Amino acid sequence: MLCCRILQVPTEELQHHFGTEPPENVNELLTYARNFLEFCSYQALQIVSRHPDYLSDKEFRRLTFDMMLAWEAPSVESKPLEKETESSSKQEVEDESGWSLFYSSSTSMAVQVDDEKTVGPEAFARIAPACAVVADIITVHNLFDALTASTGCRLHFLVYDKYIRSLGKIIKAVKNALVSSIGNLQLAEGEIVLDVDGSVPTQPVLQHIGISAWPGRLTLTNYALYFESLGVGLYDKAIRYDLATDLKQVIKPELTGPLGARLFDKAVMYKSTSIADPVYFEFPEFKGNSRRDYWLDIGLEILYAHRFIRKNNLKGTQKSEVLARAILGIFRYHAIREAFHFSLSHYKTLLPLNLAESLPRGDFILETLLSRLLLINADTAQHDFSGSPSAKQEQKTSPVSLLALLQLGFILQKEVKLDEKAIVVGDICVGETNPLEMAVKQSVSDTSSAEAAQATIDQVKVEGIDTNVAVMKELLFPVIELASRLLLLASWEDPYKSMMFLLFACYCILRGWIRYILPSLFLFVAVLMLWRRHFNKGKPLEPFRITPPPTRNAVEQLLTLQEIISQVEALIQTGNIVLLKIRALLFAVLPRATDCVVLLLVFLAAVFAFVPFRYIVMLIFLEAFTREMPYRKESSDKLVRRVREWWVRIPAAPVQLIKPESEKKKKS
Numbered sequence: 001m002l003c004c005r006i007l008q009v010p011t012e013e014l015q016h017h018f019g020t021e022p023p024e025n026v027n028e029l030l031t032y033a034r035n036f037l038e039f040c041s042y043q044a045l046q047i048v049s050r051h052p053d054y055l056s057d058k059e060f061r062r063l064t065f066d067m068m069l070a071w072e073a074p075s076v077e078s079k080p081l082e083k084e085t086e087s088s089s090k091q092e093v094e095d096e097s098g099w100s101l102f103y104s105s106s107t108s109m110a111v112q113v114d115d116e117k118t119v120g121p122e123a124f125a126r127i128a129p130a131c132a133v134v135a136d137i138i139t140v141h142n143l144f145d146a147l148t149a150s151t152g153c154r155l156h157f158l159v160y161d162k163y164i165r166s167l168g169k170i171i172k173a174v175k176n177a178l179v180s181s182i183g184n185l186q187l188a189e190g191e192i193v194l195d196v197d198g199s200v201p202t203q204p205v206l207q208h209i210g211i212s213a214w215p216g217r218l219t220l221t222n223y224a225l226y227f228e229s230l231g232v233g234l235y236d237k238a239i240r241y242d243l244a245t246d247l248k249q250v251i252k253p254e255l256t257g258p259l260g261a262r263l264f265d266k267a268v269m270y271k272s273t274s275i276a277d278p279v280y281f282e283f284p285e286f287k288g289n290s291r292r293d294y295w296l297d298i299g300l301e302i303l304y305a306h307r308f309i310r311k312n313n314l315k316g317t318q319k320s321e322v323l324a325r326a327i328l329g330i331f332r333y334h335a336i337r338e339a340f341h342f343s344l345s346h347y348k349t350l351l352p353l354n355l356a357e358s359l360p361r362g363d364f365i366l367e368t369l370l371s372r373l374l375l376i377n378a379d380t381a382q383h384d385f386s387g388s389p390s391a392k393q394e395q396k397t398s399p400v401s402l403l404a405l406l407q408l409g410f411i412l413q414k415e416v417k418l419d420e421k422a423i424v425v426g427d428i429c430v431g432e433t434n435p436l437e438m439a440v441k442q443s444v445s446d447t448s449s450a451e452a453a454q455a456t457i458d459q460v461k462v463e464g465i466d467t468n469v470a471v472m473k474e475l476l477f478p479v480i481e482l483a484s485r486l487l488l489l490a491s492w493e494d495p496y497k498s499m500m501f502l503l504f505a506c507y508c509i510l511r512g513w514i515r516y517i518l519p520s521l522f523l524f525v526a527v528l529m530l531w532r533r534h535f536n537k538g539k540p541l542e543p544f545r546i547t548p549p550p551t552r553n554a555v556e557q558l559l560t561l562q563e564i565i566s567q568v569e570a571l572i573q574t575g576n577i578v579l580l581k582i583r584a585l586l587f588a589v590l591p592r593a594t595d596c597v598v599l600l601l602v603f604l605a606a607v608f609a610f611v612p613f614r615y616i617v618m619l620i621f622l623e624a625f626t627r628e629m630p631y632r633k634e635s636s637d638k639l640v641r642r643v644r645e646w647w648v649r650i651p652a653a654p655v656q657l658i659k660p661e662s663e664k665k666k667k668s
Contacts, residue, residue: 033074034071034074035430036074037067037070037071037074038071038126038127038428038430039430041067041071041127041130042130042428042430044063045064045067045127045130045131046130048060048063049131049133049404049407050407052407052408052409053168055133055164055165055167055168055171056165056168058161060164061157061160061161061164061165062157064127064128064131064134064164065119065157065160065161067127068119068123068124068126068127068128068155069117069119069123071122071123071126071127072119072120072122072123117156117157118151118154118155118156119154119155119160120153120154120155121141121144121153124140124143124144124155125137125140125141125144125437126428128140128143129428130428131404132328132400132401132403132404133167133171133328133331133404133408134164134167134332135332136325136328136329136332136350136352136401137428137434137436137437137440138352138355138356138365138369138436138437138440139329139332139349139350139351139352139355140437141440141444142344142348142349142350142355143332143336143350145348146336146340146342146344146348146350147159147160147163147336147340149340149342162339162340163335163336163339163340165339166335166336166338166339167331167332167335169335169338170331170334170335170338171331171408174192174193174194174195174331175409175410177193177195177196177219178192178193178410184228184235184238185219185221185226185238186238187221188223189414190222190320190411190412190413190414191221191222191223191224192221192222192327192410192412193219193220193221194220194221194222194298194302194327194330194331195219195220195295195298195330195334196217196218196219196220197217197218197283197291197295198215198216198217198218199217203284203285203291204216204230204284205217205218205227205281205282205283206256206281206282206284207227207229207279207280207281207282208256208267208279208280208281208282209277209279209280210277211259213258213282214229214230215229215230216228216229216230216235216236217230217235218281218295219238220295220298220299220302221302222302222305222323222326222327222412223242223243223244223302223306224240224241224242224243224244225240225241225243225270225281225299226238226239226240226241227239227241227279227281241270241272241275241279242272242274243299243302243303243306244306246310247272247273247274248272248273249270249271249272249303250269250270250271250272251268251269251270251271251296251299251300251303252268252269252296253265253267253268253269253289253292253293253296254267254268254269254280255267256280256282264282264284265289265292266282266283266284266285266289266291266292267280267281267282267283267292268280268281268283268292268295268296268299269281270299281295283295290337290343293343294333294334294337297333297344297349297351297354298330298333298334298351300351300354300357301326301329301330301351301353301354302323302326302330304326304353304354304356304357305322305323305325305326305353308322308353308366308369308370309322309323312370312373314373316413317376317399317402317413318373318374318376318399320399320402320412320413321373321376321399321400321401321402322373323412324399324401324402324404324405324412325352325353325401326351326352326353327401327405327410328401328404328405329350329351329352329353329354330351332350333349333350333351336350347359347444347447347450347451352369353366355440356369359440359443359444359446359447360443360446360447360450361442361443361446362443364439364442364443365436365439365440365443367439368435368436368438368439369436371435372397372435372436373397375397376397376398376399462548465557465560465561465564466548466549466552466560467548467549470546470547470548470549471546474544474546475544489501489625490624490625490627490628491628492628492629492630495630498625498629502622502625502626505621505625506618506621506622509614509617509618509621510614510618512614514614514617577652580652580653580655581647581650581651581652581653583653584650584651584652584653585597585650587653589650589651589653590649590650590651593646593649593650596646
């Protein structure tokens with residue numbers, strides 16, 4: 001068996017280490033064969049992944065894919081292996097340790113499965129996370145969905161091979177960017193470059209601050225964003241935007257454009273307490289905003305990683321493991337994006353911390369991740385864990401992501417060293433479901449209803465101000481109708497109905513029944529919902545029919561929008577004037593008016609102190625409801641007129657607008 005050659009251990013000894021005997025019945029035999037296959041595969045993959053450039057070797061890709069194929073049919077009798085040619089046997093070169101690193105026959109482990117040779121989701125989820133660079137246990141199912149988006153939920157080798165090759169190219173590009181950026185960015189110890197954008201003149205990144213914009217180059221590391229403005233043929237000194245320190249950072253999508261105009265949805269906004277004004281990074285492209293979305297996602301991934309670290313006070317190896325998990329997620333996301341130009345949905349992200357933030361009950365994923373991180377011992381990489389059932393009780397979790405980055409040449413923490421003879425225990429155990437995977441499955445089970453609800457929201461969204469107003473009026477029709485009926489009664493157009501309503505309302509207030517209005521309303525709505533649920537069970541909800549207003553062209557809609565904005569502005573101005581007049585009364589700008597207000601406040605204080613509350617409510621109701629009564633209308637109008645005249649004579653408190661110091665400096 002190939003795994004035996006890689007581990008330099010006979011099959012009998014591997015079975016002895018596995019520590020179990022094959023049961024008699026077929027089902028248990030299948031379980032034994034699959035668990036033994038996992039046991040051998042996990043140990044073999046830990047050995048072969050130490051090769052410095054294993055992602056670029058096709059034989060590694062063939063090996064991992066064939067392990068997945070074998071996992072799906074572990075107990076089927078294998079067919080005779082094809083004889084390898086002399087040339088292929090020469091390619092199987094022994095390395096310094098004495099075992100064959102890769103193999104050349106593509107049928108060594110795949111001859112026992114279907115002719116199609118495709119892999120299902122469970123096999124991929126059990127084998128791929130054994131190599132931390134290839135997949136993460138949190139996002140492995142999303143990765144499989146991305147790879148099989150066009151192949152009917154079955155993974156073909158050509159797709160898998162393309163993904164691994166793209167992943168290797170991305171990691172090599174990051175290494176080159178790290179070497180070329182060390183001098184320009186002055187990176188700290190353990191800080192590595194994750195991606196760079198804006199180096200190509202035809203695809204710059206524009207930094208907007210206020211109404212100013214500069215082209216340049218944007219770099220993301222595992223601690224910060226760096227922007228280098230493009231000068232005369234050279235880049236200026238990089239400006240650092242911290243993602244690690246607690247500065248109340250906000251990263252979100254934003255609209256931007258020339259001279260501060262909000263025209264294009266292609267920017268990422270960064271805001272923190274360390275800078276005065278928000279900074280906007282615009283990613284111009286002709287179609288869509290996938291470039292912006294990518295940078296938004298990877299920036300949030302690093303930000304979420306550091307928030308998780310600070311919240312749980314993680315230090316040392318545990319902190320580096322969280323960052324390494326985020327970094328590898330970014331590499332995988334970049335590889336999928338470059339190889340397949342695949343756009344990920346909200347719940348299908350390949351970034352583990354982003355996924356935990358977006359999924360319902362995603363906090364359970366983070367709690368489970370924390371419990372796994374607390375099992376990490378800095379010295380676990382120095383010991384040999386066989387992964388056998390007898391040793392499971394003594395196992396500690398190893399920092400698999402951190403060690404995977406170390407094997408690739410990225411150093412996040414110098415204290416961690418990998419013993420070449422150690423078998424690393426990671427997120428997966430033989431024959432067991434990882435708690436992280438269980439937490440993800442529980443959270444994903446709630447996303448179907450969330451996605452279905454979001455689909456209905458997308459269907460009912462309408463365009464146009466007039467159309468949205470018409471929809472809102474129809475939805476609020478019961479409330480509007482009730483309010484219009486009350487106003488009709490208060491207008492005393494039908495004195496008999498108004499008098500009956502007045503007597504009934506006063507009786508309810510005096511008896512104290514008014515406090516039961518809200519409970520009765522809530523109970524009525526609850527009973528109505530239960531009645532609808534019982535009699536409309538299984539029936540589809542009929543669409544809400546609305547007659548839209550006449551369609552308007554773009555110019556008419558802009559004019560309507562301008563009119564609405566003017567009305568809102570006038571309303572805000574009126575509110576400011578009211579507040580300024582109240583300020584003038586408080587500071588006695590007009591003494592006579594202030595004296596009147598003081599007497600009124602003293603009288604109201606006495607009323608609220610000595611008069612029962614229900615009588616106060618009844619007096620307020622009587623005054624408001626009988627204002628339009630024929631016997632009171634003339635006196636009420638005079639009172640309102642006098643109050644309005646008194647209010648007009650009150651001056652507004654003065655206001656002085658002070659220009660910010662930054663604008664003064666620019667003008668000087």
